[in-house]
Structure formats: C-alpha cells, structure tokens
Amino acid sequence: MRIDGKQAAADLRKQLSMQVLQLQQEKNIVPGLTVILVGEDPASEVYVRNKVRQTRELGMHSQEIRLPVDIREEALLTRLEQLNQDKDVHGILVQLPLPAHINEAKVLAAINPEKDVDGFHALNSGRLLNGSGDALVPCTPQGCVILAKRHLGEDLSGKHAVVIGRSNIVGKPLAILLLQENCTVTIAHSRTENLAQICRQADILVAAVGRANFVKGDWIKPGATVIDVGINRIEDTEGKTRLVGDVDYQAAVEVAAAITPVPGGVGPMTIACLLKNTLVAARRYG
Numbered sequence: 677m678r679i680d681g682k683q684a685a686a687d688l689r690k691q692l693s694m695q696v697l698q699l700q701q702e703k704n705i706v707p708g709l710t711v712i713l714v715g716e717d718p719a720s721e722v723y724v725r726n727k728v729r730q731t732r733e734l735g736m737h738s739q740e741i742r743l744p745v746d747i748r749e750e751a752l753l754t755r756l757e758q759l760n761q762d763k764d765v766h767g768i769l770v771q772l773p774l775p776a777h778i779n780e781a782k783v784l785a786a787i788n789p790e791k792d793v794d795g796f797h798a799l800n801s802g803r804l805l806n807g808s809g810d811a812l813v814p815c816t817p818q819g820c821v822i823l824a825k826r827h828l829g830e831d832l833s834g835k836h837a838v839v840i841g842r843s844n845i846v847g848k849p850l851a852i853l854l855l856q857e858n859c860t861v862t863i864a865h866s867r868t869e870n871l872a873q874i875c876r877q878a879d880i881l882v883a884a885v886g887r888a889n890f891v892k893g894d895w896i897k898p899g900a901t902v903i904d905v906g907i908n909r910i911e912d913t914e915g916k917t918r919l920v921g922d923v924d925y926q927a928a929v930e931v932a933a934a935i936t937p938v939p940g941g942v943g944p945m946t947i948a949c950l951l952k953n954t955l956v957a958a959r960r961y962g
C-alpha cells in the first residue's frame with residue numbers, strides 16, 4: 677500500500693487554515709513567513725515557489741527574498757537581523773545549501789530561534805534533544821512521523837525504527853523524534869557494517885541518504901513501513917529528468933505493508949509542516 681503524502685499534506689493544511697483564521701480572529705495576528713534564496717537553483721526555485729503559494733492559500737503572509745549568489749556573508753547577516761526585528765515576520769527560512777563562501781553554521785545561528793521555522797538553530801535542536809516540548813521541530817522529520825502514523829496509527833511504541841542517514845536536517849532529528857515516540861531506534865550511515873541485515877530488522881525503515889534506488893527490495897522486512905525521504909533527479913532512458921527516492925519503489929512495494937512514493941510522499945509533508953511551524957511561531961511568540 678502506498679502512503680499518500682499529497683493527501684496527508686492537504687489534510688494538515690486544512691486543519692491549519694482553520695487555526696490561522698482563529699488566530700486572526702482572537703489575536704489579530706496573521707502568521708508571516710519569509711524565505712531567503714541565495715543564488716539561482718532551478719530545483720530550489722520550484723520548491724520556494726510552492727511554499728510561497730501554499731502559504732498564501734492558507735491566509736498567511738509570505739515573502740520571498742532573492743539575493744545574488746556572490747552576496748557577502750556580512751550582508752546576508754545584516755538582512756537576517758532586519759527580519760529578526762520585523763514584527764510581521766514570524767518565520768524565517770534560509771534555503772540550503774548556501775554558496776561555498778558563506779558559513780552555513782554562522783547564518784543558521786543568526787536566525788532568531790523564535791522565528792527558526794526550519795528548527796535548525798542549536799537552541800531548537802537542544803530543546804528537541806531534551807524533550808522539553810517547546811522546540812520548533814525540523815519539518816522533514818515531523819512529516820516522516822506523521823506519514824508513519826498514517827499507516828501504523830498514533831502509537832509507534834516498541835517498533836524498531838531504522839533510520840539510514842545522520843544529517844542535522846533529517847536523520848539525526850528524526851531519530852530523536854522516533855525515540856520520543858518510544859521506538860527502538862537504530863541510526864545507520866556510510867560507515868555502518870551489514871546495512872542490509874540491519875534494515876531487514878526494521879518495522880519502520882527510513883531512507884535519508886541521497887542516492888537513487890539505494891535501498892533494495894530484499895532489505896525490507898515483509899510488512900514493514902517504509903518512509904522514503906530521498907529526492908534524486910535522474911535521467912531516464914529517453915534523457916528526460918525524473919524524480920526518484922532512495923528506495924527501489926517497484927521492488928519495495930511488493931514486500932512492505934506501506935511505503936511513501938517520490939514524488940508525492942515526504943516532500944509535500946515537509947512544506948505542510950513548515951506552514952505548521954510558522955503558525956506555531958506566530959501563536960507562541962507573535
């Protein structure tokens with residue numbers, strides 16, 4: 677069975693739109709999101725455009741700031757400080773990756789943690805790790821948990837979750853979230869030995885690797901729930917670009933009980949969770 681991320685995202689947006697209305701009526705606050713895009717990258721542009729459109733559809737304010745690829749780090753930091761001060765801006769997202777001459781860690785640290793809707797600031801990572809409940813939680817990991825629950829129900833306790841990938845934006849925070857859901861969590865990465873064998877033990881298998889069709893059908897335990905985070909652009913036999921995940925979907929769908937497709941899986945949920953974080957930031961700190 678396929679887990680429909682597009683539908684799940686639409687369901688979440690519907691809930692959010694009611695909450696946006698309520699916040700406006702009760703406190704006269706309209707959540708506002710600012711997305712900063714440095715340089716020009718066609719994939720990022722599609723994705724940023726989608727975010728801006730969906731933000732507006734929910735009745736929230738949305739602003740896109742495009743900066744030249746050769747912008748100095750100082751200038752970007754100054755711009756961020758203006759947004760940190762701006763009362764109408766509740767969420768700030770700096771699209772990654774940044775050009776090589778800009779220190780990414782420094783930029784992420786400069787975002788007001790109360791407006792850090794990506795949840796990448798160390799204060800938010802720390803809160804997530806501590807389980808204090810007041811973190812802005814990274815969007816893609818949130819989306820993965822929602823999609824797993826869509827198939828398995830609210831209670832994930834006792835499930836063995838294997839997460840392949842340990843990046844700060846996906847693998848690591850997702851492992852923490854699954855631990856919070858009382859899963860038994862294994863984090864695998866490029867130095868992991870016997871990866872296929874470990875994956876075969878997973879009730880919930882998450883692939884966040886960045887390699888097309890990396891996870892094979894026979895790595896999957898029959899009846900497992902598979903969440904495919906990967907977004908890989910490949911050329912098919914006719915030379916057309918196609919989007920595929922990190923999992924060999926055709927093989928996996930035969931073995932798994934449920935699997936998220938690419939496109940139409942985690943991607944749309946990531947955007948919906950970004951809108952959610954913007955609402956949360958506006959409600960909490962606006």
Ligand SMILES: NC(=O)C1=CN([C@@H]2O[C@H](COP(=O)(O)OP(=O)(O)OC[C@H]3O[C@@H](n4cnc5c(N)ncnc54)[C@H](OP(=O)(O)O)[C@@H]3O)[C@@H](O)[C@H]2O)C=CC1
Pocket residue numbers: 816840841842843844845846847864865866867868871884885886887905906907908942943946
């Ligand atoms: N759908 C969505 O909304 C989003 C999708 N993505 C996609 O998810 C994927 C992962 O993104 P991200 O976490 O940023 O990527 P990174 O490149 O930062 O991390 C990839 C991880 O995969 C691990 N890895 C690489 N090769 C292997 C291997 N052969 N065996 C086991 N593990 C391996 C790496 O291990 P090590 O640490 O040892 O190097 C690393 O931890 C990408 O395809 C990206 O495009 C990302 C963000 C959002």
Ligand SMILES: Nc1nc(=O)c2c([nH]1)NC[C@@H]1CN(c3ccc(C(=O)N[C@@H](CCC(=O)O)C(=O)O)cc3)C=[N+]21
Pocket residue numbers: 719722723769770771772773794815816907919938939940941942943944946947
């Ligand atoms: N600061 C920051 N925050 C991010 O969250 C962030 C980022 N930088 N940099 C890039 C990655 C990647 N990412 C995606 C989100 C949605 C889709 C998405 O909606 N994908 C559609 C397909 C879109 C298409 O056709 O290109 C889908 O999977 O169905 C894809 C990728 C967020 N990222």
Ligand SMILES: [Mg+2]
Pocket residue numbers: 774775776777778779780
């Ligand atoms: Mg850089």
